[in-house]
Amino acid sequence: MAADIRPKRPFRWHIGVFLAPAVLVYTAIMILPLAGTLQLSLFRNIEQHQVFVGLANFRTLFGDPNWSVNFWNALTNNTWFFIIHMLVQNPIGVMLAALLSSPRLRFSAFYRTAIFVPTILSFVIVGFAWKLILSPLWGVAPHLLDLVGLKSLFTPWLGKEEYALTALSLISVWQFVGIPMMLIYAALLSIPEEVIEAAECDGITGMSQFWKIKLPLILPSIGIISILTFVGNFNAFDLIYTAQGALAGPNYSTDILGTFLYRAFFGFQLQVGDPNMGAAIATMMFLIILGGVCVYLFLVQTRLRRYQF
Amino acid sequence: MSTATRSVPRTIGAHAILLTYTAIALFPVILVIMNSFKSRAGIFGAPLTPPTPKTFDLIGYTTVIGQGDFIHYFQNSLIVTVASLFFVLLFGAMAAFALSEYRFRGNSLMGLYLALGIMIPIRLGTVAILQLMVASGLVNTLTALILVYTAQGLPLAVFILSEFMKQVSDDLKNAGRIDGLSEYTIFFRLVLPLVRPSMATVAVFTMIPIWNDLWFPLILAPSEETKTVTLGAQLFLGQFVTNWNAILAALSLAIMPVLILYVIFSRQLIRGITSGAVK
Numbered sequence: 179m180a181a182d183i184r185p186k187r188p189f190r191w192h193i194g195v196f197l198a199p200a201v202l203v204y205t206a207i208m209i210l211p212l213a214g215t216l217q218l219s220l221f222r223n224i225e226q227h228q229v230f231v232g233l234a235n236f237r238t239l240f241g242d243p244n245w246s247v248n249f250w251n252a253l254t255n256n257t258w259f260f261i262i263h264m265l266v267q268n269p270i271g272v273m274l275a276a277l278l279s280s281p282r283l284r285f286s287a288f289y290r291t292a293i294f295v296p297t298i299l300s301f302v303i304v305g306f307a308w309k310l311i312l313s314p315l316w317g318v319a320p321h322l323l324d325l326v327g328l329k330s331l332f333t334p335w336l337g338k339e340e341y342a343l344t345a346l347s348l349i350s351v352w353q354f355v356g357i358p359m360m361l362i363y364a365a366l367l368s369i370p371e372e373v374i375e376a377a378e379c380d381g382i383t384g385m386s387q388f389w390k391i392k393l394p395l396i397l398p399s400i401g402i403i404s405i406l407t408f409v410g411n412f413n414a415f416d417l418i419y420t421a422q423g424a425l426a427g428p429n430y431s432t433d434i435l436g437t438f439l440y441r442a443f444f445g446f447q448l449q450v451g452d453p454n455m456g457a458a459i460a461t462m463m464f465l466i467i468l469g470g471v472c473v474y475l476f477l478v479q480t481r482l483r484r485y486q487f
Numbered sequence: 488m489s490t491a492t493r494s495v496p497r498t499i500g501a502h503a504i505l506l507t508y509t510a511i512a513l514f515p516v517i518l519v520i521m522n523s524f525k526s527r528a529g530i531f532g533a534p535l536t537p538p539t540p541k542t543f544d545l546i547g548y549t550t551v552i553g554q555g556d557f558i559h560y561f562q563n564s565l566i567v568t569v570a571s572l573f574f575v576l577l578f579g580a581m582a583a584f585a586l587s588e589y590r591f592r593g594n595s596l597m598g599l600y601l602a603l604g605i606m607i608p609i610r611l612g613t614v615a616i617l618q619l620m621v622a623s624g625l626v627n628t629l630t631a632l633i634l635v636y637t638a639q640g641l642p643l644a645v646f647i648l649s650e651f652m653k654q655v656s657d658d659l660k661n662a663g664r665i666d667g668l669s670e671y672t673i674f675f676r677l678v679l680p681l682v683r684p685s686m687a688t689v690a691v692f693t694m695i696p697i698w699n700d701l702w703f704p705l706i707l708a709p710s711e712e713t714k715t716v717t718l719g720a721q722l723f724l725g726q727f728v729t730n731w732n733a734i735l736a737a738l739s740l741a742i743m744p745v746l747i748l749y750v751i752f753s754r755q756l757i758r759g760i761t762s763g764a765v766k
Contacts, residue, residue, distance in 0.1 A: 192670040193585050197597065200582035200641050203574070207616065207638035208604055214615030274508060277501045285502075291753045292509045295516060298749050300699030302721045303741050306734065307515045316731075318518065318534050352511070360757065384497075405606075413608040416701045420721060436610075443614055444706065457614045464611045471606045 216464065218457035235458040245455070249462075251430060252438040255343055259434055260411040262347035263354075268403055270351070271358025272396075276388055278359070279366040290363070294356035301353075305420030308349045312336055336421065339431040346432055350417055354410075358403045365399035366392060398479075405474040412467055415440060435463050516742060523547050523735035530731055547736030551723075554733070556711070557740065560719035567629050567715060568697050571636035575693050576686055578637070579644030580652075584674050586645070587652040588660070598649070604642030609635065610702055620707055627710040635703050640693040647692075651685040652678060691756045698745065716741060 219235055221228045239245050274293060278286050296304065311318050312335055320332040335345040369392060377383070377391045415436030418426055424446045426433035441449060443456025521537050522530045529542025538544075551557060586598050609616075616635060617626075625631040655678055663673045679686075704718040714722075720741045727733045749756070 196581040196585035200578040204641050211612035211615035215612045289505045293512045300717050307519050453614050460611045
């Protein structure tokens with residue numbers, strides 16, 4: 179046997195010592211609770227005892243109109259939230275990065291730093307600051323619209339059912355546009371000069387150079403950004419909670435999975451908190467996020483060629 | 488446009504778009520800070536002008552400092568952030584060293600296991616985390632938050648740091664081994680100082696989400712003694728809906744420390760994003 183032929187090495191304790199703290203904390207606080215939550219979703223509290231009920235919680239979640247209406251509402255809203263991010267945040271991020279990476283652009287460090295400022299602020303600040311700006315009481319938003327002659331367009335967006343979710347999505351886009359900008363900027367910088375020069379020799383410049391040469395080369399980064407956006411969006415909570423409260427008003431029109439989970443698990447006003455139903459919702463969120471990550475890993479990432487320079 | 492790549496109109500166009508977006512990004516922040524120094528009449532009368540001697544007023548700040556326990560919340564946030572950061576960096580660097588330096592059975596499996604947490608958010612385990620904290624009596628303690636944030640920060644820290652530790656020269660470590668240094672001394676004395684720049688990058692990445700988090704303070708530590716700044720600001724802002732001076736002052740107080748830190752560390756952060764994180 180191979181082990182007998184090789185000189186026996188003493189057991190290397192130091193590897194264990196180096197790994198132990200991280201693995202222990204990570205397993206105890208992250209992996210086990212995650213598994214525990216998945217497990218709790220299969221139980222129900224009956225007369226102070228946790229009883230195994232199989233998929234009954236999920237049947238309630240999808241079958242009981244009290245739950246299913248809210249769940250599908252939250253999921254639809256969350257999907258819309260994600261779509262807005264993909265359609266607005268990522269194209270703006272790519273555009274800003276493309277402009278920033280143009281050679282010999284002055285003040286590019288200043289622009290980079292300034293555009294990234296909202297990303298470092300907490301949701302509480304962002305949510306409240308925008309609530310004030312959009313508030314009809316203060317009148318900043320109508321005043322600004324008046325300057326460009328569009329005052330008639332103003333309505334209290336956050337208070338109207340049909341606009342509130344879109345308005346909040348755009349606020350979130352405003353906050354996070356710095357992340358795609360930075361990652362795409364980094365990807366654009368790593369394209370070697372020779373590739374660009376070769377394109378210029380062939381007469382491919384300006385916009386067509388971007389579409390034909392640079393965009394295909396940064397597709398892997400766009401893939402990473404999409405999955406980061408997906409995970410972040412389906413796990414979002416703070417912005418909605420700060421701006422609209424746990425009830426995600428008006429009339430649940432801004433309810434997303436995160437706020438729905440919070441109300442189910444913790445209870446709010448008349449609703450009593452139910453950890454098992456909370457766990458069931460968390461399990462659904464887990465499956466959605468896992469599904470997204472799998473689609474990315476097995477379908478998107480393998481098809482996108484990575485170019486090695 | 489087909490002939491010149493760096494023509495003047497193009498440059499002007501680029502600057503115009505970037506300037507517009509910079510204005511959009513900074514406008515709300517500037518607006519809030521500017522108006523926090525004004526009297527109520529000034530806030531509503533002329534929200535878009537900077538404070539003049541006539542409208543200058545610090546009433547908002549005096550209300551906030553008199554009312555809220557902001558200094559205390561600030562302390563809590565600082566303790567939680569610094570302690571979590573310390574553990575993430577120490578434990579993360581140790582694990583990254585083990586994974587990048589030694590070849591042992593299960594190495595890549597362990598790496599994959601630790602990387603799982605980059606994609607799956609820790610929030611999804613909240614139900615069981617709360618039960619765990621209740622069972623161990625850690626609810627409403629800062630320890631609970633520190634533990635959670637340490638677990639949350641570790642996956643990315645291990646991932647980024649092991650990329651950097653692979654670049655540390657083997658000759659240096661082997662020279663240390665020949666000189667009879669123990670593996671621990673090699674790690675703490677030789678390797679750690681060399682990866683210090685990347686540690687700073689990881690620190691910034693880890694710090695921002697911890698400082699800004701609302702979910703875990705709300706669920707694990709909502710008591711008065713353990714409130715963090717983010718949670719305290721959230722509750723305070725909810726209470727003072729009609730006192731605009733106080734709200735604007737509280738928002739500005741919450742913005743400024745982060746903004747100052749950002750201006751100091753922005754170079755580090757941006758270099759980190761554009762080099763290490765996308766590898």
